[in-house]
Amino acid sequence: xxxxPSVPARIxxxxxxxxxxxxxxxxxWFAILASGREGSRLYALNLPGMFFPTEWTWENYRVMLFxxxxxxxxxxxxxxxxxxxxxxxxxxxxxAFAFSRFRFWGREFGLIFMLGIQAFPGLLSLxxxxxxxxxxxxxxxxxxxxxxxxxxxxVFSTWNLKxxxxxxxxxxxxxxxxxxxxxxxxxxxxxxxxxxxxLAVTALLGFMAGWGDFVFASVLVPAPDEMKLAVPALYGLAxxxxxxxxxxxxxxxxxxxxxxxxxxxxxxxLESGLTLGGVKG
Amino acid sequence: MVGWSGRRKALTILxxxxxxxxxxxxxxxxxxxxxxxxxxxxxxKFHPNPDCENPLNDILVPTCWNVFExxxxxxxxxxxxxxxxxxxxxxxxxxxxxxxxxxxxxxTIIVCLVxxxxxxxxxxxxxxxxxRKVPSVVVWLxxxxxxxxxxxxxNIMASFEILMAxxxxxxxxxxxxxxxxxRVPFSFLLGLILAIILSxxxxxxxxxxxxxxxxxxxxxxxxxxxxxxxxxFFREQxxxxxxxxxxxxxxxxxxxxxxxxxxxxxxxxxWFSYPxxxxxxxxxxxxxxxELYEAADVDGAGWWPQLKNITLPMIRPAILPAIVLxxxxxxxxxxxxxxxxxxxxIKGAGQPGxxxxxxxxxxxxxxxxxxxxxxxxxAVIVFFMLFGATLYSLRMTRITKGAFE
Numbered sequence: 001x002x003x004x005p006s007v008p009a010r011i012x013x014x015x016x017x018x019x020x021x022x023x024x025x026x027x028x029w030f031a032i033l034a035s036g037r038e039g040s041r042l043y044a045l046n047l048p049g050m051f052f053p054t055e056w057t058w059e060n061y062r063v064m065l066f067x068x069x070x071x072x073x074x075x076x077x078x079x080x081x082x083x084x085x086x087x088x089x090x091x092x093x094x095x096a097f098a099f100s101r102f103r104f105w106g107r108e109f110g111l112i113f114m115l116g117i118q119a120f121p122g123l124l125s126l127x128x129x130x131x132x133x134x135x136x137x138x139x140x141x142x143x144x145x146x147x148x149x150x151x152x153x154x155v156f157s158t159w160n161l162k163x164x165x166x167x168x169x170x171x172x173x174x175x176x177x178x179x180x181x182x183x184x185x186x187x188x189x190x191x192x193x194x195x196x197x198x199l200a201v202t203a204l205l206g207f208m209a210g211w212g213d214f215v216f217a218s219v220l221v222p223a224p225d226e227m228k229l230a231v232p233a234l235y236g237l238a239x240x241x242x243x244x245x246x247x248x249x250x251x252x253x254x255x256x257x258x259x260x261x262x263x264x265x266x267x268x269x270l271e272s273g274l275t276l277g278g279v280k281g
Numbered sequence: 282m283v284g285w286s287g288r289r290k291a292l293t294i295l296x297x298x299x300x301x302x303x304x305x306x307x308x309x310x311x312x313x314x315x316x317x318x319x320x321x322x323x324x325x326k327f328h329p330n331p332d333c334e335n336p337l338n339d340i341l342v343p344t345c346w347n348v349f350e351x352x353x354x355x356x357x358x359x360x361x362x363x364x365x366x367x368x369x370x371x372x373x374x375x376x377x378x379x380x381x382x383x384x385x386x387x388x389t390i391i392v393c394l395v396x397x398x399x400x401x402x403x404x405x406x407x408x409x410x411x412x413r414k415v416p417s418v419v420v421w422l423x424x425x426x427x428x429x430x431x432x433x434x435x436n437i438m439a440s441f442e443i444l445m446a447x448x449x450x451x452x453x454x455x456x457x458x459x460x461x462x463x464r465v466p467f468s469f470l471l472g473l474i475l476a477i478i479l480s481x482x483x484x485x486x487x488x489x490x491x492x493x494x495x496x497x498x499x500x501x502x503x504x505x506x507x508x509x510x511x512x513x514f515f516r517e518q519x520x521x522x523x524x525x526x527x528x529x530x531x532x533x534x535x536x537x538x539x540x541x542x543x544x545x546x547x548x549x550x551x552w553f554s555y556p557x558x559x560x561x562x563x564x565x566x567x568x569x570x571x572e573l574y575e576a577a578d579v580d581g582a583g584w585w586p587q588l589k590n591i592t593l594p595m596i597r598p599a600i601l602p603a604i605v606l607x608x609x610x611x612x613x614x615x616x617x618x619x620x621x622x623x624x625x626x627i628k629g630a631g632q633p634g635x636x637x638x639x640x641x642x643x644x645x646x647x648x649x650x651x652x653x654x655x656x657x658x659x660a661v662i663v664f665f666m667l668f669g670a671t672l673y674s675l676r677m678t679r680i681t682k683g684a685f686e
Contacts, residue, residue, distance in 0.1 A: 004483045013478045020475060021493045023552065028496060030520070031510045047523050091300040098297035102290075110298075115675065117309045119667035121613045123640050124660035125312030127319075127647055132311065135343030151308035154301055183293050208502040214616055219648070231503060235620070238509050252506045263499030264492060270560065 028256065034249035035060055060250035069226050070233075070251055077230040077255075080142055080217075081210035084149040088157050088206045089199065091150070096161030097187050101170070111162075114155045122152055126219055133220065142227070145220045149210045157202045164198030165191060200269040204262070211259065230255050313664070315341055320370055320657035324361040329651075332360035361654070370658035377447035386440035393432040400424025449633050449642065450659070454666075457638040460547060461611045465604060468551045472558025477592070479559070480566045498556035508620035511549045512536060537626050539635035546618050546636050553617065554607060561603045565596035605674035609667060615640040639663055 005013065033049075036056040048054060064070045098104075099111060129148050130139060138144030172194075173186040181189070192199075211231075218232040228236070234251045237244065263270075318341050322328075331338040333345040364370060377383060404420045444451050475494055479487050500507045514520040515535035522532030535541045569591065577587050615638075618624065624637035624645065633642055643663070646656035 005481065010484070013481070013484060016474065017478060017484075017490050017494075020471070021490055024494050024496050024556075027507060027510050027514075027552075028500065030513070034510075034513075047527060050520050050523060091304060094297040095301035098294050102294050102297075104291070104294050110302075112675075114305065115671060116668055117305065117313070119609075119671045120309070120313050120664045121640060121643075121660070121667070123613075123615060124643055124647075124657075124663070125309065125316065127653065127657075128312030128315040129308060131315070131343045132307070135346055148308065151304040154304050155309070158301055187297075212502040212504065214505040214619075215644070231505060235505055235509070248509075252503075252510065255506060256500060256503055259502055260496060260499045263502070264495065267492075267495060 028260075031249050031252050031256065034245060035253045037246055037249075060246040061254075064247050064250045064254070068247070069228075070230070070254075072226050073228050073230040073233045074254070076142065076228065077211055080146055080149070080229060081207045083146050084153070084210040085203050085207040087146065087150045088153045089203055092154060092157035092202070093161055093192070093195075093199070094187070096158045097165055097191055099158065100162045100165035101173070101187075101191075102183075111159075114158065118155050123215055126216065130219060140221055140223070140227070142221065145217060145229075146210075148216055148220060149213070152216075153206045153209055157206060160202055161195065161198055164195055168194050197269045200266060204266050204270070208259070316657045316660055319653055320661050321363055321367050322361045322654050323364045324653040324657075325655075326651040328359045328361035330360050332362070364654065370654045371662070373655065374448065374450040374658055374662065378444075378451060380447075382443055383447050386443040389435045389440040390437060390444075393428055393435060393437055396424045396427035396431065399427075450662070453633050453637060453639055453642045454663075456543075456633075456635070457612055460543070460550075460614075460638060461608050463547045464550050464554070464611050465608050467547065468555040468607075469558050469600075469604060471551065471555040472560075473562055475555070475559045476562035476566055477588075480563060494559060495556045497552050498554070498560070501553040504553060505616040505620045507553070508549060508617045511545075511552075512621050515541075515545055536622055539626055539628070542622050542626055542636050546621055549621060550611070550614060550617050554611075557607065558600075558603065562596055562600060565599040566592070568599075569595045602674075609670060609674070612667065612670075613640050614638060615644065619644070 030050070033051075033053055036053060036058075038055055038057045038059065099107060133139040133144040133148070136144070138147070168191060173181075173190050176186045176190050177183075213229075214231050214235060217229040218235070221227050221229065221232075225233075230251070234248060234255065237251065238248045318337070331342040331345055333339055333342075339345045366372075378387075400420050400423065403424075404417055407415055407417070407420065444455075478484060479491055479494075497507075516522075517532070517534050519532075519535075521535065525532045533541075535545060573591050573595075574587060577591060582590070618636050618638055618641055622634070622636045624641040625634040627634040637645070643656055643659055646652045646659065
C-alpha cells in the first residue's frame with residue numbers, strides 16, 4: 001500500500017505496534033529483572049519493581065555459573081545440538097538433492113510417505129525409541145539422544161532442502177555434466193554452494209530442535225545430573241519444592257539470550273530459506 | 282539429466298538417499314509398528330514386560346532381541362498379553378462414540394453447522410456476480426442466525442453433554458480442536474495486521490519494530506522456559522494481579538480457573554506463533570505489484586475492498602500451507618501447556634483437566650499412569666486423524682506438487 005496513511009491512521013498503527021512490542025518484549029524483560037533480584041524471590045512486591053530494575057545483584061549468575069553444574073549442562077546442550085545439526089545436514093542434503101534432481105522408482109511414494117509419517121507425533125513414538133535405545137545400550141547417553149534428534153529432523157530437513165533445490169535452475173548442473181562432472185561432483189561443487197540460505201535455515205532449525213527440546217531430553221537422559229541438558233535441567237530446577245527462582249531466571253536468561261541473537265542474526269535467511277516444503281509464495 | 286548407465290545411476294541414487302531411509306525406518310516407522318502392536322495388548326505398570334517365548338514379541342520388542350539381551354532391564358511383574366477382545370483398548374477410548382445416542386448427538390451438531398456451509402456457498406456465488414446485490418455481512422448473519430435457531434430447536438447442549446459423557450477421548454480431542462480453532466485465527470490476524478502496518482514504507486522505525494516483534498518466535502525455540510516465565514504473570518502476586526489491584530480490582534489465581542486457564546494457554550501460544558505469520562505474510566506482501574493498489578485507488582476502493590479483493594487473494598497461495606501446517610502443529614502442542622498448567626486445573630479425579638490437550642493426555646497416560654496399551658491405542662487413533670488432516674491439506678494446498686514435477 002503505497003499512499004501515505006492519514007494522520008489518525010498512522011497514530012492507530014503506532015499504538016498497535018507499540019502495544020504489541022511491549023507485550024512481545026515484557027516476558028524477556030521480566031526474566032532479566034528476576035535474574036537480578038536479591039534472595040530467591042521472583043516478585044518485587046511493589047509494582048514499579050515488576051517493570052524496572054529497582055535492585056540488582058550478580059549473585060544469581062555467580063551461583064549458576066560457578067556453584068552449580070550449569071556450565072556443564074550448557075556444554076552438553078551445545079554438544080548434542082551441534083552434532084545433531086551436522087549429522088542431520090550430512091544425511092539430508094544428499095537425499096534432498098536426489099529427490100529433487102533424479103527421477104527414480106518410488107520417488108513420489110517416498111516423498112508423500114515421509115509427509116504421512118510426520119503425522120505420527122514424535123512424543124508418542126518416544127516409548128518405542130526409548131526401548132530401542134535401551135536395547136542398543138544407548139539409553140541415558142548423549143549418543144542415543146543425538147540419534148533420536150537427528151532422525152526426528154530428517155523429514156522436515158529433506159522436504160525443506162528439496163523445496164529449495166527445486167527452485168535452483170538445473171541448467172548450471174547440466175552444463176557441468178556436459179563438461180564431464182559426475183552427479184556427485186555437480187552436487188558438491190554446483191548445487192551445494194547455491195543452496196546456502198536453505199542450508200543455514202535447516203541447520204538453524206535442526207540446532208534449535210536439540211537446543212530447546214524438553215520431552216526427549218528429559219525422558220532419554222533422565223540422570224545423572226552432570227549428563228543433563230540445559231533446558232530440562234532448568235525445568236527440573238523450577239519444579240523443586242522450594243524453587244530458587246533467581247537461579248532459574250539467571251539460567252533462563254543465559255539460555256535464551258544467545259538463542260535470540262542467533263535468530264535475529266539469521267532472520268534474513270529465515271525469510272528466504274524456508275520453503276515450507278517446497279511451496280514458496 | 283545427461284545419460285549415465287542404469288546400474289551406476291541406481292547405485293548413486295541409493296547412496297544419496299539410503300541414510301535418510303534407514304533413519305526413518307528405524308526411528309519413525311518402527312516405533313509406529315511397535316506402537317500399533319502394543320495397542321492391542323494390556324501393557325501397563327502391572328504387566329510391563331514382554332513374554333519373549335511368544336514369537337511376535339521376539340521379533341518386535343527390542344528387549345527380547347538376543348543381541349541386546351544383556352543390556353535389557355530385568356523387570357518384575359506379569360508379562361503382557363493380547364487383550365480380550367482384541368480391540369478393547371480402542372473400545373474403551375471411542376467405543377461409546379458409536380452408540381445410537383452418541384451418533385445422533387453428533388449428527389445434531391453437524392446439522393446445526395449446515396447453515397454456515399450454505400452461507401459460505403451462497404456468499405461465494407454472490408461474489409462471482411458483477412454487481413453484488415446482497416452484502417456479505419447479511420449472508421453470514423442470516424447463516425449464523427439460522428444455525429443458532431437450529432441449535433436452540435434441536436437442543437445442542439444436550440447433544441454436547443451426551444458426547445462429553447462418552448469418555449476422555451472426545452473431551453480431549455474436542456478441547457484440542459477448540460484450542461486450534463481459537464489459536465490459529467488469532468495469530469493469523471495479529472500477524473496480518475502487523476505485516477500490513479510494517480509493509481507501509483511511510484512508517485518510521487520499521488526495522489526496529491520488525492526486530493522486537495520477531496522476538497517471541499525466537500524465544501519459542503525454548504518455549505518451555507518462556508512459558509514458565511509467562512505463568513508468573515498470572516499468579517496470585519503476579520503482574521496482572523498487581524496491576525489490577527492498582528485500579529481497585531481483586532485478582533484471582535488465573536491458572537486455577539478452567540476458563541481463564543484455557544484462555545491463557547491460547548494467549549501465550551498466540552504470543553509464540555504470531556511472528557511466524559507476520560514474517561510469512563510480510564514476504565508474500567512484497568510480491569504484490571503496487572499497480573494493483575494504484576488502480577484500486579483510482580477506482581476509489583477503500584481499504585476493506587482492497588484488503589478483501591487484492592491483499593488476501595494475492596497472499597493466499599503462500600499463506601494457506603502455512604495455516605494448515607501450523608494447525609497441525611498446534612494440534613500437537615505440548616511444551617507450552619505443560620509448563621503453564623500441566624493440563625490442569627482438574628475438576629475431579631480421573632478426569633482430564635481443562636487444558637489437557639491431546640499430547641498432554643498421551644504424555645500423562647504414558648509416563649504418569651503408565652497405561653501403555655491405552656496410550657498407544659490413543660496414539661494410533663490420533664495418527665489416523667492427523668494423517669487424514671495431512672492428506673486433505675495436501676490436496677487443498679497442493680503442497681506435494683513438487684513431488685510430481
